[in-house]
Amino acid sequence: MSIFKNLPAAPVAEKKPVTDTRHGISRTDDYAWFRADNWQAMFKDPTLLDPAIRSHLEAENTYMEAALSDTKPLQEKLFEEMKGRIKQDDSSVPMKDGPYAYGTLFVTGGEQPHYFRTPRDGGEKQVLLDGDKEAEGKDYFRLAGIDNSSDHTHGIWGYDDKGSEYFTLRVRNLATSEDLDDVIENTGGGGAWAPDGKSFFYTLQDENHRPSKVFHHIIGQPQSTDRLVYEEKDPGFFMGVGGSLLEDWIFIDIHDHETSEYRLLSTADLTAEPVIVAKREEGVEYSMTEGGDVFYILTNDGDAKDFKIMEAPVTAPGKENWKEVVPHEPGRLILSHLAHARHLLWLERRDGLPRIVIRDRATGEEHAIAFAEEAYSLGLQGAAEYDTDTIRFSYSSMTTPSQLFDYNMVTRERVLLKTQEVPSGHTIDDYVTRRVMATSHDGALVPVSLLYHKDTKLDGSAPCLLYGYGAYGISIPASFSTNNLSLADRGFVYAIAHIRGGKDKGFEWYETGKMEHKQNTFKDFIAAADHLVKEGFTSYDKIIAEGGSAGGMLMGAVANMAPEKFAGIIAAVPFVDVLTTMLDDTLPLTPPEWPEWGNPIDSEEEYSWIAAYSPYDNVGAKAYPPLLAISGLTDPRVTYWEPTKWVAKLREYSTGDAPILLKTNMAAGHGGKSGRFQRLEEIAFEYSFAIKVAGKM
CATH class of the missing domain: 3.40.50.1820 (Alpha/Beta hydrolase fold, catalytic domain)
Incomplete structure (x- = not known):
C-alpha cells in the first residue's frame, strides 16, 4: 500500500x-x-x-x-x-446510603479514581481510597472499587496489578483510611458484607482462573481459617457472590451463558449451608432481587424467550411457588430488574431502544421512562437504599452528553443532577x-x-x-x-x-x-x-x-x-x-x-x-x-x-x-x-x- x-x-x-x-x-x-x-x-x-x-x-x-x-x-x-474533552477534576454525584453519600472523583492529572463520602445531605468530602496513591510505582493498576459495610466503619477494596484479573482484597478502616492486616489474594475482585460488618463473603479463583469457591472471611482472622461456603465442581459455570439491599440474604449466582442457579444464605445464620432456589436446567436462566417478604425473579422459564418476572415468598422461594407478576411479551426483552419498598422496576428494550418501566407494588399501576431520539442509551442505577421513592438513571445519545437524573417514582418528577461537561466545548x-x-x-x-x-x-x-x-x-x-x-x-x-x-x-x-x-x-x-x-x-x-x-x-x-x-x-x-x-x-x-x-x-x-x-x-x-x-x-x-x-x-x-x-x-x-x-x-x-x-x- x-x-x-x-x-x-x-x-x-x-x-x-x-x-x-x-x-x-x-x-x-x-x-x-x-x-x-x-x-x-x-x-x-x-x-x-x-x-x-x-x-x-x-x-x-x-x-x-x-x-x-x-x-x-x-x-x-x-x-x-x-x-481536552474530559473534565479532569470531575466528581460523581454521591449516592445516599444511611448517614453518608458515596461517590468517586478524579484529580487534575490523575489516572485513577478516588473514592469518597460526604455527610448524607452534603458537606466536606472524606477520601476513603486514593487510587493514584495506591498505583504509585506500578506499570499496571486496576481498582475493583470499595464496598462499605452497613455500619459504615469498614470497606472491602480490591486491586489487580498485573492485568491478569487475579484481584487482591484488602479491608480498610473508613475512619482512618488505613488498611487492616487482612489480605486475600487470587479473588474475583469484590465481596459481600455480612450485616454486622465483621465478616464478608468472596470468590476465590482457582489455578485455571475460574471463580470456583465462595468463602466466608472474619475480619482479623487468617485466610486459612475462612469457611468454605460453597464449591462449584462444574468448570463450565461462572460464579459470583452478592448481598440484598435489605442485607437479609447472601446471593450465590452460578451461571454459564444459558443456564442459571441461585443459592441463598440467610444472614440470620452465617454458619448455615446455602439453599438452592431452583436447580439448574439447561437453557433456563433466572436472576433474583429481594422485595421484603418476596423475591422477584427474572426468568426465561417456559416459553418466555424475552423474559418475564415472577415472585415467590422469601420463606419458600422454590420454583414450585413462583407466580407471574410481569408476563412475557414477545419482542419486549426485559434486561434487568430491581425492587424497592413500594416499587418494582425494570429495564426493557423494545424495537432496539431501551426504556425503564416502574410498577407501583400496591396498585399495579405502571408507567415508563423513555426518550424520543432515533438512537440512545439508558442506564438504570436504582438506589443504594431499599426504602426510597427516588431512583437514579442516566441517559445519552451519540450526540447528547451523558445526563444523570434522580427520579421520583411517585410524583414522576425528574431532576437533572449532572450533565457531562466537555471542557473544550461541544x-x-x-x-x-x-x-x-x-x-x-x-x-x-x-x-x-x-x-x-x-x-x-x-x-x-x-x-x-x-x-x-x-x-x-x-x-x-x-x-x-x-x-x-x-x-x-x-x-x-x-x-x-x-x-x-x-x-x-x-x-x-x-x-x-x-x-x-x-x-x-x-x-x-x-x-x-x-x-x-x-x-x-x-x-x-x-x-x-x-x-x-x-x-x-x-x-x-x-x-x-x-x-x-x-x-x-x-x-x-x-x-x-x-x-x-x-x-x-x-x-x-x-x-x-x-x-x-x-x-x-x-x-x-x-x-x-x-x-x-x-x-x-x-x-x-x-x-x-x-x-x-x-x-x-x-x-x-x-x-x-x-x-x-x-x-x-x-x-x-x-x-x-x-x-x-x-x-x-x-x-x-x-x-x-x-x-x-x-x-x-x-x-x-x-x-x-x-x-x-x-x-x-
Whole structure:
C-alpha cells in the first residue's frame, strides 16, 4: 500500500508444526509454540515468559512502531483533543446510603479514581481510597472499587496489578483510611458484607482462573481459617457472590451463558449451608432481587424467550411457588430488574431502544421512562437504599452528553443532577445521529447507529469506522463518546452495527447469532458495510472495521470472508483461534463458553461449526487489507498467543503488500492499560491507524 512506505522486513515466526486429531480430522498448527507451557504462573509473574516468545513479541512491537511512526504527531494531537474533552477534576454525584453519600472523583492529572463520602445531605468530602496513591510505582493498576459495610466503619477494596484479573482484597478502616492486616489474594475482585460488618463473603479463583469457591472471611482472622461456603465442581459455570439491599440474604449466582442457579444464605445464620432456589436446567436462566417478604425473579422459564418476572415468598422461594407478576411479551426483552419498598422496576428494550418501566407494588399501576431520539442509551442505577421513592438513571445519545437524573417514582418528577461537561466545548447541533436498517443475507434488518458532523458530505467520499461486537447477548449502546468526536470532526462517519449475537432486537437476535447460527453475525456486519456504501455514507475503500475480544473474532472472520470490502481492520484482543481454544478445557473460559460457541471436544457437528469460521483456521491466500491486532500479555480472556499466531499466519498467506501489525501490551491484560489517560493514548493510537488508512492524515 502506498501509504505504508519504506517498512523494514516484518518478523517471520519460526514454524514448529503440531498436529491435533479430533473426530478423525487432523489439523496442523505451525505456531502452537507461542502458547507458553507455564501460562498460569506467567500471568501472575510476567518475568517468567519464555525468552524466545518475549523476543518475538518485542520484534513485533518494533515492526509495528516503524509502520506507524509517521502517526506519532497525529497520536499526540488526538490524545490532546480527547484529553481536552474530559473534565479532569470531575466528581460523581454521591449516592445516599444511611448517614453518608458515596461517590468517586478524579484529580487534575490523575489516572485513577478516588473514592469518597460526604455527610448524607452534603458537606466536606472524606477520601476513603486514593487510587493514584495506591498505583504509585506500578506499570499496571486496576481498582475493583470499595464496598462499605452497613455500619459504615469498614470497606472491602480490591486491586489487580498485573492485568491478569487475579484481584487482591484488602479491608480498610473508613475512619482512618488505613488498611487492616487482612489480605486475600487470587479473588474475583469484590465481596459481600455480612450485616454486622465483621465478616464478608468472596470468590476465590482457582489455578485455571475460574471463580470456583465462595468463602466466608472474619475480619482479623487468617485466610486459612475462612469457611468454605460453597464449591462449584462444574468448570463450565461462572460464579459470583452478592448481598440484598435489605442485607437479609447472601446471593450465590452460578451461571454459564444459558443456564442459571441461585443459592441463598440467610444472614440470620452465617454458619448455615446455602439453599438452592431452583436447580439448574439447561437453557433456563433466572436472576433474583429481594422485595421484603418476596423475591422477584427474572426468568426465561417456559416459553418466555424475552423474559418475564415472577415472585415467590422469601420463606419458600422454590420454583414450585413462583407466580407471574410481569408476563412475557414477545419482542419486549426485559434486561434487568430491581425492587424497592413500594416499587418494582425494570429495564426493557423494545424495537432496539431501551426504556425503564416502574410498577407501583400496591396498585399495579405502571408507567415508563423513555426518550424520543432515533438512537440512545439508558442506564438504570436504582438506589443504594431499599426504602426510597427516588431512583437514579442516566441517559445519552451519540450526540447528547451523558445526563444523570434522580427520579421520583411517585410524583414522576425528574431532576437533572449532572450533565457531562466537555471542557473544550461541544455543540450538539453540529452533529447528526441516525439509525438505519441494513438488509442481511436472509432478509433480517440489522440496525446501524450513526454519528457524523452535519457538514460531512454523504456522497460516498466520507471515511467510516464501522464497529461491531455480536456475542454473549451483549448490546452495544448508542451512547455519547467524546473520543468519537475526533473522528466525526475529521469527516468520518462513526457507525455501530447492532448485529446478531447481541440482544438489540430481543433474545432471538442473540440466539440466531450463536452456535450453529454464528455465521449470521459476520454476514450481518458485512451487510451493514454494504448498506452504508449503497446509501452513500462511505465507500468500500474507506471503511475501517473495528472490534475487540469476541468482536475481534468478528474482525478475523470478515477479513477472511470479504477482505475487499474493508480499507483496514482493527482487532483488539481478538478471539481468533476459536477452535483450538474451545478444544483446550484447561483455559479459564473454555468450559463456560461451550454454550456460546459449541463443544468441539464431544461433538463432531459442533467441531464443524467452529472450524467453518474460526479466523485462524480459515486464513487463506488472499489480499488482506492493512490490519492492526492488539493484545495484552497477561490477558486471561483472550490469551496473547491467539493474536500472535494469527498475525504470523496472516503474514505468511497474504497475497497483498498491506502490512499486518501486532501490538502487544507487555504490562496489561484484556482491557489494555488501566489509567484514564493511558486509555486515551491507546484510543488515539487506534484512531491514528484508522485515519492513516483512510488517507486523512
